[in-house]
Amino acid sequence: MSARGERRLGAALVAPAGAALALVALGPLLATAWLSLRHRVPVLGEDRFVGLANYGALAHDARFLGALANTAYFTALAVALELVLALPLALALHHAGRGRGGIRAAVLVPWILPTVVAAKLWALLLQPDLGLLARIWPDGAGAVLTRPRLALHAAIFVDVWKTTPFVALLLLAGLQAIPEDLARAARVDGASALRVFRSITLPLLRPAILLALLFRSLDAFRVFDVVFVLTEGGPGHTTEPLSLYAYRTLLRAGSFGLGAAISLVTFLCVVAIGLAWLSALGERRPAEAP
Amino acid sequence: MSVAGVRLELESLAKSYGGVPALRGVSLSVGDGKLVAVVGPSGCGKSTLLSLVAGLDAPDAGVIRIDGRVVNDLSPRERDVAMVFQSYALYPHMTVRRNLAFPLDVAGVPRREIAARVEEVAALLGLAPLLDRRPAALSGGQRQRVALGRALVRRPKVFLLDEPLSNLDAALRLGVRAELKKLHERLGATFVYVTHDQAEAMTLADRIAVLRDGALEQVGTPREIYGAPATAFVARFVGTPPVNLVAPEVLGLPEGPIDVALRPEDLRVSREAGAAGLAARVWLVEPMGSETWVTVERAGARLVARCEAAFDAPPGAPVRLGFDPRRLQRFERETGRRVVPDRPG
């Protein structure tokens, strides 16, 4: 097969995935983009083109700006913690000899548990009055949910608890791809375990870290369930993320145009984050040898 | 800047991989600043030996001493050895320069000195123009040179080199070999050098250790190994083309429970019709440029002789063989052990 033939084959292989994406994801995207340019409130019988007015309204919407800040804070802190916690865990999972299968599966359970249940479990544990934590530590951690400035951290905590296994699993997959010879060579070169980690493992893990960062920060930016179950955005919208605002605007309040605009802004933020990660951490891969 | 070499002692080292023995009790002592070449057939345990010394694998049994100190429980880092891996094990994410600098960097050598030493070693190995490439953009031989360079930039107590020159061309190999010799003399570090190249072993080594199936067959100076091999195996293993190991009858000697060995350079082949010697027929003539290897057939056995470059003869041509009986070596046919006294004709 010629190079051209190969490229044609490549296109053929990529096409189904591309089509699946375009079909199911691109359509709604465009529909939403169009909707965001309209003022559409079916329950009020409103439906007209307003251009960028919805976006203009958002620029002055304190609730929107608050949600944006909440989301950004949530994303930054949750993802950072998850990564920092997942890395040692992934290494431990990678190196655990006997009983590896068991501990890997065990660690995964929080992530397998349906989010609703996980969040409810923590809502119960963190309940300011009756929760286990409140009993052990009244007014301290037990009361986080009642404190506007702390409640968001509870959501971050639950997200970390639930999602660290996911990140660890991604990193583990990356670790498995690093040839063992390299660490051996580095140790003979005099590197301490820490140095091997810093100079060999970490750089070679970069693609996996990038992947984890990308998917986690994009996903965290769309956080919904955890907050919804834990606080529903309260007290006083202090824990409300963009997705919850969009959800309420779209479906509760039935203001489709504005909801679409919020969704689209969320989406654009997500795209920006993705691009930022890609350019900050993107691989510069060398041409390959014959 | 010279590091005093240290004594490396191995005592009854044994190692097996999942039941397959790779080393079966190897004892070897390498003196301060000496270079021992480890040779042996493919799969005999050479690389295993190095990785035990480096501390990359733990021996199943036996003791490793560096400088009199038992290092079995030390990490590779604490053993202070440099190693060239047979598989190179270059760091794919680092440029050649950073690959070379890595051991120094780890050791906390000042930046300026690192740069100088990297340049030096790169010049030595002809890597200077490649310093900013990644290993993936190098040819096989270039990669091997980086692997070697990464060991040579250091000044460890012990160098462990696993076929460091196998993928280099003859001219380069010769040059690097000479540099290695100089380096060895200058540093006085102890070297363990695994090679398949006899010229390397002969020219570089103070002593050669012949490994066979995970056990030492003989350890000796190059001259001893070549001139007085302890076993038929060693005799056959060193020398290119290999020694002629045949029943004594083939060379017109009395029968016996022995085999006799005669080096190809000690077998004279003459085409002159009237020449004295044993009658034989040419089987194969291989011109090597500087000389010609002639395989002859006699009494059902084949013998190789190194002849001058100009030698030529068609297969089947009758020739006469001559040799100096003093150069014959005798080995028990059963055990392969050398028959002493072996001097008399």
Add this chain to the structure above:
Amino acid sequence: MSVAGVRLELESLAKSYGGVPALRGVSLSVGDGKLVAVVGPSGCGKSTLLSLVAGLDAPDAGVIRIDGRVVNDLSPRERDVAMVFQSYALYPHMTVRRNLAFPLDVAGVPRREIAARVEEVAALLGLAPLLDRRPAALSGGQRQRVALGRALVRRPKVFLLDEPLSNLDAALRLGVRAELKKLHERLGATFVYVTHDQAEAMTLADRIAVLRDGALEQVGTPREIYGAPATAFVARFVGTPPVNLVAPEVLGLPEGPIDVALRPEDLRVSREAGAAGLAARVWLVEPMGSETWVTVERAGARLVARCEAAFDAPPGAPVRLGFDPRRLQRFERETGRRVVPDRPG
């Protein structure tokens, strides 16, 4: 079972990697069922050449013809070539047996025949006891043999071998080399054989192609390459130890814009006090077992001579040098090109 060899023609092949030229217009024609050895310094483009022929990379320019048919646009599979990769490229998830069987399996060869051919090739390469291991559990030489075996089980039109024996010990290498020669004769397939081992090139090849910096320096029979090198580069490149390439004055000849080359085996070194010849001093004596390499110093230049094994002298000892002037070769100093006529004394 013999496959007719095919003619392999390369025309002005060029290839560069991100601006770095690896091949700069190589034209080479390998006749039906011939074996051409490709030699050259590390990084000169040998592996690149093979990967272009195999169809693994597309040339930037040039034409590749197999059997008269332009194959530039054919996939490796359609070109029907077998290749040994310098880096082995074994399938790590398959046992040795499945690695060896793989090309046959892909080609849809019946199971029974696959088994037979795998056994055959495994026996040939001494891999029989290792058939059920994975590559990770093999030694370096064993891996290389698997890589070779995977190419040899097939019966393709063209074999491309990239240093297939570099990690094998001398004895094994000799054996495999002989088997390769037999195989080549039996199959009659066309071989392109990259090697650093001169003995391999000389004994196996019908023709040797000397590559330098991505361009062909000379193509010729082994005898031509060794006996009548077209350039000083070729002269220096073949022969171990390498040819002595010096200014004519060093050998007591009249000055001129040329260098003269003398093979080490053509330089006689004599310790006898009264011997005739040029005066020189011993610089280094390297006993190789079968012979001794003696480096002498004269007029600021160093010359190597191959002497008999028994030769010995302390460094600095005065010696006399002799040579047959007819064996001298002359090269323009500027261009490196051979000066013709070069026969006269």
Add this chain to the structure above:
Amino acid sequence: RAREDTRSADRLVLRYQPLGPDPAPFRALVAAFERESGVEVEVQALPNAADLAHQLLVTSLGAGGQDVDVFVLDVVWVAELARAGWLADLSDAFPPARVREEFLAGPAGAVVQGGRTFAVPWYVDVGLLYYRKDLVPEPPRTYAALAAAIRAARAEAPGIAGFLWQGRQYEGLSCNFFEALWGHGGAALDGDRLRLDTPAAREALGHLRRLVADGLSPRSVVTAAEEDARRAFQEGRAVFMRNWPYAWPLLQDPASKVRGKVGVAPLPGADGPAPGALGGWQLAVSSRAPAARRAAAIRLVAHLTSPDANAVLAIAYGRNPARHASYEDPRIRAEAPFIAALLPRVEAARARPVTPYYMLAADALQGELSAAVSGLRSPAEALARAQAQADAIAGVER
């Protein structure tokens, strides 16, 4: 064309939220209709999360399909969905006058919009004051009495919490707020317009905030929903609780620590008892259903809202009937006396503002209420902001 559109007239889709763990009594009720009418009913359960249910309705109705025929509505959705044109006009089968006559005033007011009936009340809920009979001799009728009763009870049972209610940022908080508002003599609706920034509203919200700030209510109420309050109260950890009737049977559970010690009273007000917020569900018919199916659907609604059905719901699921008469139903009086006794409460119950954009505004309102209750903002500021948002929404309409 989609499967749903070709569905024949004798097959209805009913979407509702499960009434309780045991579906059998409800199934029997539906089965009775199927037998009588020969129409098959496919029952689809919605999750019991009001927001999610609302979303599903909006999604499937908004898609313009005939995916459902009969569905349940929260009291506050009727105006909105009717305005959107998604609800069939049921005035022929259920003339407004008859609805007003047969059903409780609150729900009747919610389902009749602009002189037409868009839904039929199914069952109702009402906010109640639960109190500890063992600690409080007489249920308080005013806020001041409530505070005094708490202090008195605390002298008897030190450390006990005072008044539990629902302060989490969700619709429950709105109910609590409107109850306080009515308790302070205020009202939120001025014609079609929501009036939130009024002195009464400021007082009401200030009152809620003070409950927390003064320690009459534990701080945890700012995150509490019904179950949080109920569980704590059931453990005997509080003197008073504002909750719906559903809590009653649970408080009487054999494992309950307050079994037999609980009384129910109207919510206190500034000067006397205040009305409880009206909750509950209505049944509506999709305007998209073709005529034939719509007729069957209306019959199903009639069946499910009949006095008999009211009795089944009351007895099997503890739901308060929407019909006046049912409170006199001997079956209910015998088997669910607590429900029967609630008649004064449900008659007094008041609906949250009945306006098409209640849902739009409530969303903004909840956040501000929560902010005030948890001390983030002063009640005045919070209400001003809520008013601004409500106006923005309403203003857009103009």
Add this chain to the structure above:
Amino acid sequence: MSPRTAWTIALPYLAFFLLPLGWLALTSFWPDAELARPLPSHLTLENHAAALAGGGLARAVLNSLLVSGATAALALALAAPAAFAIARLGVRGGRALLAAALAVSMFPPIATAAPLYAALRAARLLDTLPGLVLPYTSFSVPLALWLVTGTFRALPLELYRAARVDGCTPLGAFRRVLLPLAAPGVATAGLLVFVFAWNELLYAVTFLTSPSRRTVPVALALFGGEFRDPFVVLAAASMLATVPVVAIAVLFQRRVVAGLTAGAVKG
């Protein structure tokens, strides 16, 4: 890192992850009326019985396994060849596709629910399991695509080349050499996608209406009453429903092993 160190590091994590789960497990045996107490007076199986009553949960687990399994299989079937093409065939715009995949998949689900509902209705796929598998697949293709592409890129290029010379078509080399070696990445992707589909609620609750087609999250969401929150039953149900997935995770995990490419190439 020695296995011992690894365990030392892992133990606090295990505690962190498992203690709350232990509490959840305990809760599932907790009498509902006593949930507000520090400890239950006795343990009961009533909650489990309630969770299993009517067979709805078992049915939901089955549905979820079907949906998640199909999603994982389909996503991998779409993503693996595309990843191969991007990593090895030099498809033009491969990176662009990766980026686009990423972006598109990151669209807030809430914004897509309504348009997808309409699309599925038009395709007569509403209230069918395939109708759920389709959107799940396209939203999980990007993760699988990225993960598997990365894994393919980490494999030595020489292996692909060797397979080609040995007579494989590009697809043959993909199937016989690259795919087995990418097992850790593929298994990880499969597991991640599986769990994504397993946990998804919004689409499931929107697109599925028949009780017989409910997935686990939907079934769990239906346990509540209007105000009642029978957390103990939910705990029991989620414990029961999670067991099969953990078993599946263990199976997937078997394939996530190191050193698959050891011994392949030198250099």
